[in-house]
Amino acid sequence: xxxxxxxxxxxxxxxxxxxxxxxxxxxxxxxxxxxxxxxxxxxxxxxxxxxxxxxxxxxxxxxxxxxxxxxxxxxxxxxxxxxxxxxxxxxxxxxxxxxxxxxxxxxxxxxxxxxxxxxxxxxxxxxxxxxxxxxxxxxxxxxxxxxxxxxxxxxxxxxxxxxxxxxxxxxxxxxxxxxxxxxxxxxxxxxxxxxxxxxxxxxxxxxxxxxxxxxxxxxxxxxxxxxxxxxxxxxxxxxxxxxxxxxxxxxxxxxxxxxxxxxxxxxxxxxxxxxxxxxxxx
Ligand code: R5P
Numbered sequence: 001x002x003x004x005x006x007x008x009x010x011x012x013x014x015x016x017x018x019x020x021x022x023x024x025x026x027x028x029x030x031x032x033x034x035x036x037x038x039x040x041x042x043x044x045x046x047x048x049x050x051x052x053x054x055x056x057x058x059x060x061x062x063x064x065x066x067x068x069x070x071x072x073x074x075x076x077x078x079x080x081x082x083x084x085x086x087x088x089x090x091x092x093x094x095x096x097x098x099x100x101x102x103x104x105x106x107x108x109x110x111x112x113x114x115x116x117x118x119x120x121x122x123x124x125x126x127x128x129x130x131x132x133x134x135x136x137x138x139x140x141x142x143x144x145x146x147x148x149x150x151x152x153x154x155x156x157x158x159x160x161x162x163x164x165x166x167x168x169x170x171x172x173x174x175x176x177x178x179x180x181x182x183x184x185x186x187x188x189x190x191x192x193x194x195x196x197x198x199x200x201x202x203x204x205x206x207x208x209x210x211x212x213x214x215x216x217x218x219x220x221x222x223x224x225x226x227x228x229x230x231x232x233x234x235x236x237x238x239x240x241x242x243x244x245x246x247x248x249x250x251x252x253x254x255x256x257x258x259x260x261x262x263x264x265x266x267x268x269x270x271x272x273x274x275x276x277x278x279x280x281x282x
Contacts (some may be wrong), residue, residue, distance in 0.1 A: 001020065001022040001048060001049045001050075001051060001282075002022060002023050002025055002046060002048050002049070002050050002051070003016055003017045003020070003022050003023065003024050003025065003050075003051045003053060004025045004026075004027055004041055004050055004051065004052050004053070004068060004072060005024075005025075005026060005027065005052070005053045005054060006027050006029050006039065006052075006054045006061070006064040006065065006068050007029045007061070007064060008054055008055040008061050008064075008266075009053045009054055009055055009083075009085050009263075009264075009266075010026070010266075011263045011266055011270070011273065012053055012083075012085050012263050012264070012273065012274065012275055012278065013053040015263075015273045015275030015276075016051070016053065016083075016275045016278055016279055016282075018275070019275050019276055019279040020279050020282065022051070025041060025042075025043065027039055027040065027041045027042075027068055027071070028040045028041075028042055029064060037060065037063050037064050037067060039064060039067040039068050039071055040071065041068070041071045041072060041075060043075055044075075045075050045076050046072055046075035046076055046077045047076045047077070047078060048077065048078060049077070049078055049079045049081060050072040050077040050078075050079070050080055050081070051081045051082075051083055051282065052065065052068050052069055052072065052080060052081070052082050052083065052115075053083045053085065054068060054082075054083075054084065055084060055085055055086040055087075055088070055264070055265070056084050056086075056087055056088040056089070056107060056111075057086050057087070057088030057089075058088065059088070061088075062088060062107070065082070065084070065114075066110065066114055069082065069114035069115060070114065073114075079116040079117065080114065080115045080116050080117075081115065081116065081117040081118075081119065081282065082111060082114070082115040082117070082118050082119070083119045083278055083282075084111075084118070084119070084120050084121075085120075085121050085263070085264035085265075085274065085278075086121070086241050086243075086264045086265050087107070087120045087121075087123055088107070089103035089104055089106070089107045090104050090120075090123050090124045090125070090128060091104075091124050092104055093105075093124070093125050093128050104128040104131065105128070105131045108128065108129070108131040108132045109131060111132060112131075112132050112133065112134045112135070115135065116135050117135050117136050117137065118132050118135065118136075118137040118138075119137070119138055119139075119140055119278060119281050119282070120137070120138075120139045120140065121139070121140045121141075121142055121240060121241075121262075121264050121274055121277075121278070122139065122140070122141060122142050122168075122212045122240040122241065122264075123139045124212060124213065126139035138281050140274065140277045140278055140280075140281045141168070141171070141277065142240040142262050142264070142272075142274045142277060143168050143171040143172050143175075143210075144171070144175070144276075144277055145262060145272050145273065145274050145276060145277055146172050146210060146238050146240070146262070146272055147171065147172045147174075147175030147176060148175070149238075149260070149271065149272045150172065150175075150176055150208060150236075150238070151175065151176060154206050155176050155178050155206055155207070155208045155236070156178055156179065156205040156206050156207070157173075157178055157179045157180070157181070157200075157201075157202060157205045157206070157207045157208070157232075158170075158172050158173035158176065158178050158179070158180045158207075158208045158209075158210060159180070159181055159182060159183060159200065159202075159207060159208070159209050159210070159223070159227075160180075160181075160182035160183065160209075160210060160211070161182070161183050161185050161195065161209055161211050161219045161220065161223045162182060162183065162184070162185035162219075163182050163184075165182065165210065165211050165212060166180075166182040168210055168211075168212065169181075169182065169209075169210045172208070172210050172238075176208075178208075181198060181199055181200045182198060183195050183196065183198060183200065183223055183226070184196045184198050185219060185222075185223075190216070191216045191218045191246075192218055192222075193218050193219050193222050194222065195219070195222040195223045195225075195226045196226070200227075200230065202227050202230040202231060202232040203230060203231035203232070204231060204232075204233050205232055205233055206232075206233050206234045206236070207227050207232045207233075207234065207235050207236070208236045208237075208238060209223050209224070209227075209235065209236070209237050209238070210238050210239070211237075211238075211239045211240075212239060212240050212241060213239060213240070213241045213243060214237070214239045214241070214242055214243060214244060214248060214252070214259075214261065215243045215244075215245050215248065216245055216246055216248050217244070217248030217249075217251050217252045220237045220239075220252060220256065220259075221251060221252060221255055223235075224237065224255045224256050225255065228255075234257040234258075235255075235256050235257055236256065236257055236258040236259075236260070237252060237256045237258070237259045237260075238259075238260050238261065238272075239261045239262075240261065240262050240264060240274075241261065241262070241264050241265055242261030242262075242265050242267050242269050242270060243265060244267060244269070249267065249268070249269060260272060262274045263275075
């Protein structure tokens with residue numbers, strides 16, 4: 001097995017190579033003067049299973065991923081396994097208004113053409129994988145890696161910001177021997193949410209909030225304010241995909257005690273590697 005990466009996900013690809021013992025290959029990525037991507041895997045042949053580790057976000061990475069897959073096929077790869085740590089367009093999983101594209105389905109249909117197996121990490125709604133019909137696919141949970149990271153760090157209560165994320169929070173809580181609960185979230189706009197406590201008893205506790213994505217930070221900031229109002233001793237925020245749009249990380253650091261995420265998207269906060277979970281799924 002060979003592990004190839006383009007211009008994203010280098011950390012995960014290298015960790016994956018260490019965990020599996022498979023050779024790591026950094027593809028050469030350049031751009032033509034008109035902006036089009038040029039990719040080359042500098043090998044004579046690849047008569048092996050090839051794992052392409054590449055985010056499909058933003059759009060330029062999606063193009064790179066499709067080109068990398070074709071380059072590997074051209075070198076004779078026996079199977080192409082696509083590992084997409086952060087899958088772009090996963091949240092447009094239905095037509096919310098007439099005339100919209102079913103973006104998640106479009107992406108999966110194109111990936112199906114270029115790959116023989118697909119692994120994703122903490123898709124917002126894993127059931128979109130039903131649109132990847134040709135070959136096996138699996139959505140890998142980052143919860144075990146988040147749980148491992150927080151072992152021994154004194155967390156007493158693990159919270160989900162909404163009921164949809166409650167399973168993930170419960171899985172992390174179980175690994176930490178901590179209590180778990182969820183908050184009640186009402187989205188007011190793209191950047192604003194209202195957070196209300198459910199049964200939460202947060203007073204004097206070291207709280208960890210676990211979510212799949214932090215984008216604008218609106219959810220975590222509102223949750224942190226509420227938990228501090230309820231008397232939490234500390235509030236740590238953790239997520240799988242740290243998108244941190246519009247300066248969110250700086251705003252989060254101003255209100256949370258600690259902010260960390262996995263390395264599906266790389267930033268100063270990506271301290272948790274999901275390579276072990278991906279390796280198991282491979
Ligand atoms: C929504 O259901 C997701 O699980 C996240 O809570 C959401 O994407 C976070 O977005 P933001 O950081 O913009 O509040």
